[in-house]
Amino acid sequence: MADIDALLPPTRLKSLTQWQAGKVATLGARLTAARIPLGGRADFAVLAALEEYGPLSQADVGRRLGLDRNDVNAVASRLDEAGHVDRRPDPDDRRRNVVTITAGGRRHLDELEEIALGVQDELLLGLQESERRLLRSLLNKVLTNHGPQAS
Amino acid sequence: MADIDALLPPTRLKSLTQWQAGKVATLGARLTAARIPLGGRADFAVLAALEEYGPLSQADVGRRLGLDRNDVNAVASRLDEAGHVDRRPDPDDRRRNVVTITAGGRRHLDELEEIALGVQDELLLGLQESERRLLRSLLNKVLTNHGPQAS
DNA sequence: GACCAACGTTGGTAGAACCAACCTAGATGC
DNA sequence: GCATCTAGGTTGGTTCTACCAACGTTGGTC
Numbered sequence: 001m002a003d004i005d006a007l008l009p010p011t012r013l014k015s016l017t018q019w020q021a022g023k024v025a026t027l028g029a030r031l032t033a034a035r036i037p038l039g040g041r042a043d044f045a046v047l048a049a050l051e052e053y054g055p056l057s058q059a060d061v062g063r064r065l066g067l068d069r070n071d072v073n074a075v076a077s078r079l080d081e082a083g084h085v086d087r088r089p090d091p092d093d094r095r096r097n098v099v100t101i102t103a104g105g106r107r108h109l110d111e112l113e114e115i116a117l118g119v120q121d122e123l124l125l126g127l128q129e130s131e132r133r134l135l136r137s138l139l140n141k142v143l144t145n146h147g148p149q150a151s
Numbered sequence: 152m153a154d155i156d157a158l159l160p161p162t163r164l165k166s167l168t169q170w171q172a173g174k175v176a177t178l179g180a181r182l183t184a185a186r187i188p189l190g191g192r193a194d195f196a197v198l199a200a201l202e203e204y205g206p207l208s209q210a211d212v213g214r215r216l217g218l219d220r221n222d223v224n225a226v227a228s229r230l231d232e233a234g235h236v237d238r239r240p241d242p243d244d245r246r247r248n249v250v251t252i253t254a255g256g257r258r259h260l261d262e263l264e265e266i267a268l269g270v271q272d273e274l275l276l277g278l279q280e281s282e283r284r285l286l287r288s289l290l291n292k293v294l295t296n297h298g299p300q301a302s
Numbered sequence: 303g304a305c306c307a308a309c310g311t312t313g314g315t316a317g318a319a320c321c322a323a324c325c326t327a328g329a330t331g332c
Numbered sequence: 333g334c335a336t337c338t339a340g341g342t343t344g345g346t347t348c349t350a351c352c353a354a355c356g357t358t359g360g361t362c
Contacts, residue, residue: 007214010199012264017271017283018179019196020290023217025176026319027297028169029348033320039348045170048161059309063158066174068351073311095309095358113163120168126296127289132168135289138282139171145277146178177350180317184351190317210340219320224342246327246340 021139024123031119036112042067042075044112047084050101051109057096084108172290175274182270187263193218193226194235195263201236201252202260208247235259 013019032041049064050056056064062072076099079085084105090096101109124132164170183192200215201207207215213223227250230236235256241247252260275283 007211009215009217010196010203012199012203012267013196013216014291015287016267017287017290018176018183018267018274020287020294021172021179022176022318024290024293025169025173026217027293028172029319032169033348042349045161045164048163052161052163057309060158064160065164066160066177068349069310070312070352071350077311093309093359097310116163116167116169123169123297124293127292131289131292134285135293136166136168136171138278138286138289139168139175140165141278141282142175142178142275142286143171146274173349180350184317193318208340219318220341221321221343222319228342244328244340248341 028119028123031122032115035115035119040112040115042071043079043084044109044116046072046075046079046099047101047105047109047112050085050099051106055098055100057090058099059096061099079105082108179270179274182273183266186266186270191263191266193222194230195260195267197223197226197230197250198235198252198256198260198263201250202257206249206251208241209250210247212250230256233259 008014029041045065045067046061049061053060053064058072058076059069061067061076062069065072067075076085076087076097080087082104084102086100086102087097090098124135127135159165180192196216196218197212200212204211204215209223209227210220212218212227213220216223218226227236227238227248231238233255235253237251237253238248241249275286278286
């Protein structure tokens with residue numbers, strides 16, 4: 001076995017966008033998991049949505065983030081128990097829960113963002129700033145082309 | 152609620168590479184799942200490695216693909232039962248299994264590749280050919296920078 | 303008032319990425 | 333030779349994410 005051989009993945013895969021994206025996502029998840037206690041990636045997403053758009057119903061959070069109703073529910077419950085959000089029935093529409101970020105939630109969000117940015121930086125090691133921006137804009141283009149890909 | 156508002160994800164997330172990559176990966180998985188009977192994504196990866204590099208041990212397959220030994224084992228067993236690969240102990244090193252792709256495996260690989268390319272095409276709808284190449288090369292750069300990120 | 307759609311909730315499924323422990327077989331040290 | 337270590341395969345389990353199904357409640361429509 002040629003040791004100098006870099007043990008490359010097969011060509012078919014190496015140039016297949018969905019495989020590449022999956023591997024990059026796994027890398028990001030691995031780096032994140034190395035510094036975050038638990039499934040804080042979902043927490044970060046939900047808190048960011050609440051911070052930017054104000055109080056939202058769980059369904060709206062799901063639509064913003066492309067998450068399933070059920071999964072949003074689980075995250076909201078966890079955040080509620082931790083005191084990071086306040087969740088109460090909407091008096092104007094009692095089907096809904098109004099979820100609001102708390103002061104503690106904002107602090108938590110800041111911590112998570114710092115970690116996320118650190119992970120991104122490590123993930124993109126070796127890419128110049130212009131390349132990073134390009135990559136972000138291309139990925140963003142793919143996502144917006146597929147519209148509200150919620151579930 | 153402004154209906155014309157495109158229900159955008161929060162800015163913090165929209166420009167975070169690992170989140171974007173994750174969403175693109177999910178999109179790819181969803182599109183793939185819509186046309187493939189079972190967990191054929193892993194089958195595709197393993198078969199592609201065997202086709203390109205010839206017979207390999209399971210451990211080598213894992214290193215090529217960045218997969219866990221255990222997961223390779225499961226895929227190899229499935230492919231073996233289906234007759235897509237031939238798996239037998241290595242006479243030169245009886246710890247190893249030599250996994251070889253069969254004629255049926257090659258046919259299966261061709262089918263899977265056609266599906267994968269179709270998925271990629273749908274995934275990248277709206278991107279010009281030059282943008283697609285750019286995206287692929289940037290993702291590839293990220294991956295190669297992180298070396299043999301096997302587990 | 304009957305019917306339908308939206309929302310939250312509970313519970314369950316499938317796949318991917320792991321980790322732990324075991325056994326066998328080769329490699330390395332003395 | 334013999335003890336030790338490492339690599340490989342196998343079994344079994346865990347976590348997280350993305351789903352799907354069903355239910356009860358509530359609001360909107362005909």
